Each structure stands twice: as C-alpha cells, then as structure tokens.
Amino acid sequence: MEIEAEAPVTEPLSFQNLTRRYGAVTALSGIGLELRAQELTAVVGPSGCGKSTLLELVAGLQEPDEGTVSVLGATAPADRRAACAYMPQRDLLLPWRDALGNAALALECQGVARAEARRRSEPLFERFGLAEFEGVRPAGLSGGMRQRVAFLRTLLQGRPVLLLDEPFGALDAITRADLREWLAAALADQPRTVLLVTHDVEEAVFLADRIVVLSPRPGRVVADFEVRLPRPRSVTGTSFAEFKARALEALKA
Amino acid sequence: MRFALALALLCLFVLAWQGVASLGSVDDLTLASPAETFDALRDDWSLLIDNARVTLVEVVLGLAISAAAGVLFAVAMHLVRPLRDAAYPLLVGSQAIPVLVLAPLFVLAFGYGIGPKLAIVALICFFPITVNLLDGLRSAPPELLKLMHSMGASRLRTLRSVELPAALPSLFTGLKVAATVSVIGAVFGEWAGADEGLGRLVLLGNNQLQTPRVYAGIVILTVMAVGLFALVASLERLACSWNRKETPA
Numbered sequence: 241m242e243i244e245a246e247a248p249v250t251e252p253l254s255f256q257n258l259t260r261r262y263g264a265v266t267a268l269s270g271i272g273l274e275l276r277a278q279e280l281t282a283v284v285g286p287s288g289c290g291k292s293t294l295l296e297l298v299a300g301l302q303e304p305d306e307g308t309v310s311v312l313g314a315t316a317p318a319d320r321r322a323a324c325a326y327m328p329q330r331d332l333l334l335p336w337r338d339a340l341g342n343a344a345l346a347l348e349c350q351g352v353a354r355a356e357a358r359r360r361s362e363p364l365f366e367r368f369g370l371a372e373f374e375g376v377r378p379a380g381l382s383g384g385m386r387q388r389v390a391f392l393r394t395l396l397q398g399r400p401v402l403l404l405d406e407p408f409g410a411l412d413a414i415t416r417a418d419l420r421e422w423l424a425a426a427l428a429d430q431p432r433t434v435l436l437v438t439h440d441v442e443e444a445v446f447l448a449d450r451i452v453v454l455s456p457r458p459g460r461v462v463a464d465f466e467v468r469l470p471r472p473r474s475v476t477g478t479s480f481a482e483f484k485a486r487a488l489e490a491l492k493a
Numbered sequence: 494m495r496f497a498l499a500l501a502l503l504c505l506f507v508l509a510w511q512g513v514a515s516l517g518s519v520d521d522l523t524l525a526s527p528a529e530t531f532d533a534l535r536d537d538w539s540l541l542i543d544n545a546r547v548t549l550v551e552v553v554l555g556l557a558i559s560a561a562a563g564v565l566f567a568v569a570m571h572l573v574r575p576l577r578d579a580a581y582p583l584l585v586g587s588q589a590i591p592v593l594v595l596a597p598l599f600v601l602a603f604g605y606g607i608g609p610k611l612a613i614v615a616l617i618c619f620f621p622i623t624v625n626l627l628d629g630l631r632s633a634p635p636e637l638l639k640l641m642h643s644m645g646a647s648r649l650r651t652l653r654s655v656e657l658p659a660a661l662p663s664l665f666t667g668l669k670v671a672a673t674v675s676v677i678g679a680v681f682g683e684w685a686g687a688d689e690g691l692g693r694l695v696l697l698g699n700n701q702l703q704t705p706r707v708y709a710g711i712v713i714l715t716v717m718a719v720g721l722f723a724l725v726a727s728l729e730r731l732a733c734s735w736n737r738k739e740t741p742a
Contacts, residue, residue, distance in 0.1 A: 299643050300643070301639055301642065301643060321642075321643055321645065322645065324643070325643075325644075326640065326643040326644075328636055328639070328640055330636060332634070332636055332637045332640050334654070334655065334658070335735045335736070336658050336661075336733075336735040336736075345644070345654060346644055348650065348654065349641065349644040349645050349646040349650055349654075350644075350645055377735055379735070397644060397645075
C-alpha cells in the first residue's frame, strides 16, 4: 500500500479492521483506511451501508466492536471528540436563537461567554456572505441558508477534522449545486481534513480529493481512488464524467 | 375579530342566564339573575374588592411558590434519573390528594392565617407545572443532544442552551393550567377556615341566603382566573416569540 508508506507518523484519521454490529446485523465490516491531512475524502455507498455509523465512530459518539479508529493518534472517545467537528444530516439549529447565535453555540460549548462567542463568530459570517442573515432566526432562513449556518457552526469549533454527514441531503437539486460550490470555496479558504459521507456520486466527485466506495451492508471498502481534477471544478467535461462512472461502477459491483 | 366573537358568546350566555332566572319555576334563592348579580356587584363593591384583594394575594403567592418548587423539582428529576423514577409516582399522587379534605387539617396545623391557603394553592398548582416542564425538558431531539455532546458541551450547558429553552412552551402550558386552578385552591383554603377573602365571603353569603352576593363573588373569582390566564399567556408570547403557532397576517 503506497498510501501507508507516504503517510506521516500520525495520520489525521485512520481505521484498522473496523467492525460495528447492531445485534445480529453487521453494519461495518473490516474497514481499513487512512486519511491524509487537509484532504477531503468522500465515502460513497448505498443507503444502509453504515456511512453514518462510520462518522459517529470517528466522532467518538459510538465505539467499534472490533478494530480501532484513531484521530490524530488518539483512540479514546473523549480525545476523538475533541479532535473532530461533526455536522449531522439535519441542521439542528435552535429555533429560539438567531443565525449568529446558533453558530456561536459552538464556542459557548467550549466555555466562551455568549457575547464573546458572538463577537468571534461575526467575521466568519462576513467572509462567507452571510452577514445580513446574522440576526435572522432559522424559521426565516431557507434550507440552503440554514445548512450554511450549520456548517459555520461546525467550522467555529476550531477542530482539525471535519465530519460531514450528507450535509446537503435534505435540499433540492438547485440548492445542492449552489451549496457544494459554496462549500468547496469555504474549504479552499479554511483547509481541514474532511470526511464527507454522501450517497450522491456527483457531489463526491465535485468536492473530494479521494473517493472511497462502500458495499451494501455489511459495509466494506470496494473501491478507493483519487479524483485528479483541477479546482474549481465543474460538473461538465469528460474527465468529470469518467470519475463519476468509475464510482458508479464500483457501487454496482 | 377573535375578541368580538368571544364577547358575542358571553352576551349570549348572560342573556340565557337572565332568561332562565326569569322563569317562574326557578327559586330566587338558588339562582340570582344577571341584573341582581350586577346590583350586588355595585352595592357591595368595596366589600367584594377588599376580600378579592386578599384572595388574589393568596393566589399569586401560592402560584409563585408552586412555580419555583415545580421548576426546581422538574429540573432535578430531569437531571437525576433515579430521582425521576422514585419521585414520579409521588408526583402523580400529589394531584390525587383531595384538597377539600386536606384543607381543614392544614388549618388545624397552621391556623387561620395565609399559610394554609398558600399550601393548598401551591399543592394544587404543583402537578401541572412540574409534569408539563418534565415533558418539555425531554422534547429536545436526541440528535441535537448528540450534537451538543460532540461539540464538547457540559451537562449544564446542554440544559441551559438546549433543554430549558425547548421546555419553555411546556412550562407555560403548565402555568396556564395552574393559573386557572389556583383560584379554586384559594377558595378551598378559605372555606376550611379564614377571616377574610372572597371564598369566605361566598361561603358566608351562601349561609345567609344572600344569593346575589354569592354570584357576584363567583363572577369576580372567574374574572380573576381569566385575567391570570391572560397574563401568563402574554408572558408566553414574550418569552417564546420563536414558537408562534399562528402565521403572521
């Protein structure tokens, strides 16, 4: 495995022989994977292949039945939690807080006082074009806007590893396309090691440096390849289509 | 429009009341007509208001004690699972206590002062406040609690930033129920033994066959309960502006 030879001493994220069962059902089976720093790895798989379980294992919200998962060299759940920022599928914004307050919650969870947390969150809103929505509550925001606020909340945790669970899963196609361009730009600005879980192959090819394809349950790695496309990317073009076809083929196999 | 409809129904009710009271077969001692009740309100106004003030103090203080105790108990039961399991049956039991029977015992123990009245009001209000708040504290979605955990939030941070705000509408539901029953509680308390208060005045009026005065007292008690309810409802609109059910016109 050339990846292992090239990897630094502590990979940002590594799985060894990871297995997770729920009763008689095996959700994930023998996953071995190493992520490289500052790269976006997309895990693609059919529904029910254990993608969300994989993220919760990394985030320290679950423990594997077999194997190990380590984040920045740490395997203890509390250390994993401290190294990762986890963004769940639903935006889970608090309806009683405005957009800025919702993002600032990430800092308040780390013990920063409310006013200070808001002050420190403001520059990010300006940078990503959300300044005018700071005072708006979630009920007044569109689905795409809410997801952007949820992503800023994730960034504000200041963790080196981002775990994104189908961040655009609940959005319509046009908003999705809009948002993945926004996310690509945001990550270019604030580079992190990202593990993105999605069932959308196009989204994976558009965003990822590397794509890992999981099989139907029990999920195992059936393909693992790099997406060598220049950025910013566009969904048109033959090379984009080739990578898409490669991922789709692996999904069918 | 909403207000006009409520007013129209109220007028209809008063008319029907007047109609029934005017029937020859209805004894004046059992039913005072709205007109007689109005006369009693006018003639005995200062007597009624002085006593109403006493009852209102009992109700408001009792409610405040109950709300403070209810919030304390609900939060403690929410945070400590064994406490919740142990105390829940007692909590339900507290509502099953027939206050009517308990009130005289309270008076025996604490005398004719305000103490027994506060105890009765607080006891009767404790259940709706505590149970509703307990339910509300569990209303935050589990994924949100998971997210808070992943963001490194402490138990108290999650309680303060997520669970308590999410429970606020439920707390107000409990307070609204409590506000209306609190008046009944104060009346029971006064019936068991009191020197003053609207409940005592109504009881006395009943014994002395002053039926219009009894009805006047009932009207004031009802207005008190409705007023308290409206007060709590407007506080709710202030505190839970994010939770508006109705769409803005």
